[in-house]
Amino acid sequence: MLPHNNHPSTPNAPEVLESADVQIEPITTARGRETFGTLNQHSSCNKAYQIGISDAQGPRPTMEDSYGFVVDFDAVRGQGLFGLFDGHGNKLAAEWCGAExxxxxxxxxxxxxxxxxxxxxxxxxxxMDQTLSELSQSSALMAASGCTAVMAFLRIEDADGQQSFISSSPSQPADRTCLRQARTPPPTSKRVLYCANAGDARAVLCRHGEAIRLTYDHKASEQSEIDRVRKADGIIFRGRVLGYLNVTRSLGNHEAHDGFSLKKFIVGTPYTSRTELCEQDEFAIIACDGLWDVMTDQEAVDLIRGIEDVQEASKRLLGFAFGNGTRDNVTVMVVRFINTQAT
Known part of the structure; x- marks a missing residue:
């Protein structure tokens, strides 16, 4: 591990849920502004992808989901970072992760x-998990809080996986947040989608109509996770780790439960994947288990494939979830790829 700093068949379309609980992320655009350092800000300069987000608290007493995205991430035109965090215990860990x-x-x-x-x-x-641990030492509420996490990083690369258009320029500052304008990669660059997740929040790619899962569900029902927990001298009963939590990986959860440290069993190590995008790749769906508990990956892809408007697509998925009985908070992010060339 790297050393790190701790701080810095097509379903019928349902009626879309319309209630005060539904929150639709407005498509606000920063015209003439660079957004590569700004969280949750759309940009008129972005020609590489479109983002639609919908969320709803549903019947739960509180909303514990959080999300974030950065257009032209790391000052590279066409790059993007997308994250979703599904809280449990309370909302503190998810909110912190979404902001940081x-x-x-x-x-x-x-x-x-x-x-x-x-x-x-x-x-x-x-x-991030280490920082949450430190924050938990002075806050019982933070110690009781955790979240599943899924991230997708759309990266622009050379054929060899490097970014020579950045490193080959000696005049570029080391801290790229100081730049006033994002770099435009050469047209020969490729786009690669890297994903990481801990828990059961999920990312799914639509490739020419086929759903391809980019993440792995870390649940107490998965044999590989059962074996890992048992090897750490933990137990799973009633389908939950120590009878407490049904996911086996998360960020946070730095509290003791029945005299045991939960973090010994519910680890934050993510599953990661790398997918080089091609012309057949249409969009990605990033969502919490409130969606995936009531529909399959392929059903989700089939439901929205014919919807060009990404905001309407995310709203349609949200409506399907509640129309089919989900009892959880639901957050859905749809990222539609405009083309496969760096722009």
Whole structure:
């Protein structure tokens, strides 16, 4: 692990849920502004993808989901960072992750520019979890809080996986947040989608109509996770780790339960994947288990494939979830790829 700093068949379309609980992320655009350092800000300069987000508290007493995205992430035109965090215990861990995750990835990337991205993502998750541990020492509420996490990093690369259009310029500052304008990669660049997740929040790619899962569900029903927990001297009963939590990986959860440290069993180490995008790749769906508990990956892809408007697509998925009985908070992010060339 890298050293790190701790701080810096098509279903019938349902009626879309219309209630005061439904929150639709407005498509506000920063015209003439660079947004590569700004969280949750759309940009008129972005020609590489479109983002639609919908969420709803549903019947739960509180909303414990959080999300974030950065257009032209790390000052590279066409890059994007997308994250979703599904809280449990309370909302503190998810809210903190949603507000801070992009800073942790940027810091790790800039300190380890030649490290494979999956390793960078693993180190980033570890750093975030360590900070949550430190925050938990002075806050019982934070100690009781945790969240599943899923991130997708759309990266522009050379054929060899490097970014020579950045490193080959000696005049570029090391801290790219100081730049006034994002770099435009050469047209020969490729787009690679890196994903990382801990828990059961999920990312799914639509490739020419086929659903391809990019993440792994870490649940107490998965044999590999059962074996890992047991090897750490933990137990799973009633389908939950120590009878408490049905996911086996998360960020946070730095409290003791029945005299045991939950973190010994519910670890924050993510599953990672790398997918080089091609012309057949249409969009990605990033959502919490409130959606995936009531529909399959392929059903989700089939439901929205014919919807060009990404905001309407995310809203349609949200409506399906509640129309089919989900009892959880639901957050859905749809990222539609405009083309496969860096722009």
């Amino acid at each position: 995750f992009h800073k942790y990835l940027l810091d790790t990337l800039q300190r380890h520019p030649n490290t494979p991205i999956p390793e960078v993502l693993t180190s980033m998750f570890s750093a």
